[in-house]
Amino acid sequence: MTDAGGIWSEANTTPGAIDSAIRQLLQEQYARDEACAPARVLNLVVVVDREWRGEVLNRLERVGRYHPSRLILCAVEEGRTTIDATVAITIEDHAPGEPGLVRERIVLDLGPRHLEGLDTIVDPLVVTDIATVTWSPHGHPEAVDALLHLSQVILVDSINEFDPGAAVDRARDLAQEAYIVDLAWLRSTPWRERVASTFDPPQWREELGRIDSVTVRHSPQSAVAGLLFCGWLAARLGWEPGSLLSADGSLHGKAHGRRQDVSLKLEPDPTMSVPGLAGVELGTAGGMSIALDRGPGGLTARRRDRKGKESTWTVLGASRGEAGILGEGIRQALLRDPVYAAALGRAEAMVG
Amino acid sequence: MAVAERGNPLVEGLERLPIHPTSMVIFGGTGDLAHRKLLPAIYNIAHEGALPERFNLIAVSRSDIAHDDYRAMARESIEKYSRRTPDPQVLNKLLEQVRYVPGTFDDDSVYERLDEQLKEFDKEAGIAFNRLFYLSTAPTFFPVIVGKLGDHGLSRHGEGEVRAVIEKPFGTRLAEALELNRQVLSVLDESQVFRIDHYLGKETVQNMLAFRFANGMFEPIWNRNYIDYVQITAAEDLGIGSRAGYYDTSGALRDLVQNHMLQLLTLLCMEPPVTFTADDVRDEKVKVLHSIKPVDPDCTVRARYTAGMAEGKEVPAYLEEEGVPQDSQTETYAALRLEVDNWRWAGIPIYMRTGKRVARKVTEIAITLKPVPHLAFESEGSIGVQPNQLVLTMQPNEGVALSLGAKIPGTRMRIRPVNMEFLYGTAFLSQSPEAYERLILDAMRGDATLFTRDDEVEAQWRVIDPILEAWSKGSPPLVEYTAGSAGPEEANKLLEPGHRWRAI
Numbered sequence: 001m002t003d004a005g006g007i008w009s010e011a012n013t014t015p016g017a018i019d020s021a022i023r024q025l026l027q028e029q030y031a032r033d034e035a036c037a038p039a040r041v042l043n044l045v046v047v048v049d050r051e052w053r054g055e056v057l058n059r060l061e062r063v064g065r066y067h068p069s070r071l072i073l074c075a076v077e078e079g080r081t082t083i084d085a086t087v088a089i090t091i092e093d094h095a096p097g098e099p100g101l102v103r104e105r106i107v108l109d110l111g112p113r114h115l116e117g118l119d120t121i122v123d124p125l126v127v128t129d130i131a132t133v134t135w136s137p138h139g140h141p142e143a144v145d146a147l148l149h150l151s152q153v154i155l156v157d158s159i160n161e162f163d164p165g166a167a168v169d170r171a172r173d174l175a176q177e178a179y180i181v182d183l184a185w186l187r188s189t190p191w192r193e194r195v196a197s198t199f200d201p202p203q204w205r206e207e208l209g210r211i212d213s214v215t216v217r218h219s220p221q222s223a224v225a226g227l228l229f230c231g232w233l234a235a236r237l238g239w240e241p242g243s244l245l246s247a248d249g250s251l252h253g254k255a256h257g258r259r260q261d262v263s264l265k266l267e268p269d270p271t272m273s274v275p276g277l278a279g280v281e282l283g284t285a286g287g288m289s290i291a292l293d294r295g296p297g298g299l300t301a302r303r304r305d306r307k308g309k310e311s312t313w314t315v316l317g318a319s320r321g322e323a324g325i326l327g328e329g330i331r332q333a334l335l336r337d338p339v340y341a342a343a344l345g346r347a348e349a350m351v352g
Numbered sequence: 353m354a355v356a357e358r359g360n361p362l363v364e365g366l367e368r369l370p371i372h373p374t375s376m377v378i379f380g381g382t383g384d385l386a387h388r389k390l391l392p393a394i395y396n397i398a399h400e401g402a403l404p405e406r407f408n409l410i411a412v413s414r415s416d417i418a419h420d421d422y423r424a425m426a427r428e429s430i431e432k433y434s435r436r437t438p439d440p441q442v443l444n445k446l447l448e449q450v451r452y453v454p455g456t457f458d459d460d461s462v463y464e465r466l467d468e469q470l471k472e473f474d475k476e477a478g479i480a481f482n483r484l485f486y487l488s489t490a491p492t493f494f495p496v497i498v499g500k501l502g503d504h505g506l507s508r509h510g511e512g513e514v515r516a517v518i519e520k521p522f523g524t525r526l527a528e529a530l531e532l533n534r535q536v537l538s539v540l541d542e543s544q545v546f547r548i549d550h551y552l553g554k555e556t557v558q559n560m561l562a563f564r565f566a567n568g569m570f571e572p573i574w575n576r577n578y579i580d581y582v583q584i585t586a587a588e589d590l591g592i593g594s595r596a597g598y599y600d601t602s603g604a605l606r607d608l609v610q611n612h613m614l615q616l617l618t619l620l621c622m623e624p625p626v627t628f629t630a631d632d633v634r635d636e637k638v639k640v641l642h643s644i645k646p647v648d649p650d651c652t653v654r655a656r657y658t659a660g661m662a663e664g665k666e667v668p669a670y671l672e673e674e675g676v677p678q679d680s681q682t683e684t685y686a687a688l689r690l691e692v693d694n695w696r697w698a699g700i701p702i703y704m705r706t707g708k709r710v711a712r713k714v715t716e717i718a719i720t721l722k723p724v725p726h727l728a729f730e731s732e733g734s735i736g737v738q739p740n741q742l743v744l745t746m747q748p749n750e751g752v753a754l755s756l757g758a759k760i761p762g763t764r765m766r767i768r769p770v771n772m773e774f775l776y777g778t779a780f781l782s783q784s785p786e787a788y789e790r791l792i793l794d795a796m797r798g799d800a801t802l803f804t805r806d807d808e809v810e811a812q813w814r815v816i817d818p819i820l821e822a823w824s825k826g827s828p829p830l831v832e833y834t835a836g837s838a839g840p841e842e843a844n845k846l847l848e849p850g851h852r853w854r855a856i
Contacts (some may be wrong), residue, residue, distance in 0.1 A: 066784025297445030339365030
């Protein structure tokens with residue numbers, strides 16, 4: 001919950017006027033309430049289609065405690081030639097005696113003609129000396145390219161690209177210029193954690209070298225999340241994957257492992273209505289298997305040992321939902337994942 | 353080399369590292385701590401997907417109730433005290449794994465039933481679960497429970513690890529702590545024992561280590577050449593509430609100084625550890641405790657509150673609080689001056705104070721630097737140059753503030769102190785987990801860094817015991833302070849000339 005701290009808006013405005021307005025609103029806020037302090041975590045620059053502006057703002061509202069400290073939302077409207085701006089200062093609810101955190105939200109209505117030079121509009125508006133994260137969920141690659149030199153982090157969701165190959169290529173290109181946080185990758189985090197856990201006891205760890213099959217079920221638009229999951233296994237276990245081929249609506253292929261080849265299968269699950277993975281199953285040459293599927297209260301785990309004995313249990317954990325994934329993406333922008341790049345590289349081999 | 357011997361290659365880059373499947377047993381499962389802290393903490397760990405992939409919970413307590421009755425109680429506690437609204441599906445699944453064993457802690461049949469239940473969990477899963485025994489009981493039961501665990505073969509478990517978390521207080525005097533250590537370590541190895549001080553699980557306290565050892569700018573001044581004095585304050589605006597039974601047998605010195613405040617002192621004064629592994633960190637902390645000079649009773653103050661005002665309302669005196677005996681001699685305020693007698697800190701007074709029902713709730717460490725050697729500035733008409741003060745605040749507003757001298761705008765060269773302030777909340781997105789969440793996970797993982805080692809707890813008592821001994825003989829006498837004030841006047845007598853307590 002937040003309190004309104006002050007609002008300013010102007011049609012046909014300039015970055016200089018917006019910058020002055022932010023400073024003025026902050027001064028007024030401090031004059032009203034000394035017990036507040038500006039949050040200075042990161043700038044988030046979001047480029048969206050004008051008609052989805054409200055939805056994206058709502059989604060950002062729901063990220064809970066992972067709010068950026070300064071949000072600059074650029075809403076692109078076909079045919080627009082001028083810039084309109086609204087600046088809002090909000091103060092987070094706080095206990096008596098504790099300082100309230102001040103956040104700034106800048107919404108710019110602009111046209112496609114502004115995108116190539118978007119950096120010259122946004123640059124005066126970002127808080128210096130803290131990280132700037134750029135997110136462009138509706139495409140607009142020219143805007144992202146323009147903002148690259150201002151951005152330390154690019155937030156992408158590779159599942160937004162229709163073609164998994166194009167998604168991997170785009171993420172790889174951006175990774176040359178900035179640190180990438182890929183929401184498609186974060187969707188696989190609980191699955192990666194659980195698979196790592198399953199093989200952690202010493203008596204199971206030896207089986208990592210004997211994995212000979214991986215099947216990933218995913219929501220129909222989330223093949224790239226499955227690719228990244230397989231890419232992660234390949235990178236961590238030293239597999240060399242080949243291209244996957246499409247058959248029966250699924251992607252099939254092989255990775256060359258140290259001991260044996262590993263068959264890979266990415267299978268869309270039409271019953272899955274939310275983005276991400278629906279289940280993973282790993283089999284070993286020794287006849288063991290472990291399957292994880294979405295279930296009530298967490299992931300349903302099913303393990304079969306060499307003698308065919310099965311056991312089932314629930315790995316507890318709440319679903320994060322799409323708002324949770326976005327919030328996690330914002331949080332990850334200030335961390336550094338040492339594994340994503342390698343997983344992306346192996347995924348690239350699978351779609352090459 | 354086999355994969356099993358090389359370590360798990362899949363954990364690279366994961367924030368949450370795997371924890372071996374665990375069966376946790378809470379002795380005192382119907383107690384206040386279990387309901388308010390432990391069960392909600394376990395739920396929150398489950399919610400975040402951070403519990404071991406397989407997890408069971410057994411509560412042991414005297415109430416003769418069935419599994420389902422206990423599950424209903426646990427659900428109610430979690431719904432009431434969890435820091436987030438529980439997800440019903442996660443909660444249901446967690447409660448499915450909960451069992452209850454009724455009985456008294458000295459009853460052998462309790463341990464037989466416990467053993468059966470633990471074995472059943474192992475058998476169902478086909479693996480040896482690690483076992484974590486959490487002793488959330490009155491301290492008198494600690495040796496009883498540990499002894500019975502040993503008698504029933506529950507202190508070892510084949511391929512699985514067995515660990516025991518022991519709540520505070522770990523003894524009430526040095527002799528008691530020594531005896532308790534002897535009893536516990538006759539059954540368990542030190543590596544199996546996790547003496548909990550939940551204060552160490554707070555992010556704010558751990559930030560002390562980051563502040564000191566991740567910022568090169570402070571190290572050159574962190575010694576007797578630059579620091580004039582240090583004061584550590586842990587003040588509470590509240591009274592004792594409904595805790596008279598516990599508090600009157602404890603008092604401020606045992607309740608906060610012996611454990612929490614000495615932890616702050618050791619983190620402030622310790623040398624950089626070679627690594628941040630449990631033993632390296634604790635070795636350095638113990639060295640600090642060993643370096644503390646015996647405290648002269650005349651350098652201590654004990655006091656209790658009389659009736660006064662808090663938040664605009666009249667509040668009763670300590671002796672008028674419900675459950676406090678009329679002849680109580682328990683202190684609700686303690687202050688002392690001590691010295692860490694080593695190369696870095698020798699000669700620097702370290703003032704500590706803690707009190708209930710004082711003006712404000714604050715926990716902080718203030719480090720006052722020595723004044724500059726020569727003042728060329730005008731002092732007339734200004735507050736003048738004050739020594740720099742670095743204040744590390746743990747609560748309520750976690751942050752760091754540094755006072756600096758700055759020129760007052762105008763034609764004359766006049767100086768007054770200004771504050772450079774940093775609040776952690778302005779720079780981090782994450783909400784700090786509850787201390788118990790962190791510590792339960794650490795104990796499951798076998799990481800003892802944030803737990804108190806046997807020699808550490810003994811060294812803490814060696815500092816405190818002589819003070820308690822003197823106090824028991826009436827030296828110095830118990831004095832009084834008004835509720836809602838900053839504490840007793842007598843605390844000022846501890847200060848060396850030129851030193852002063854920060855305002856509470």
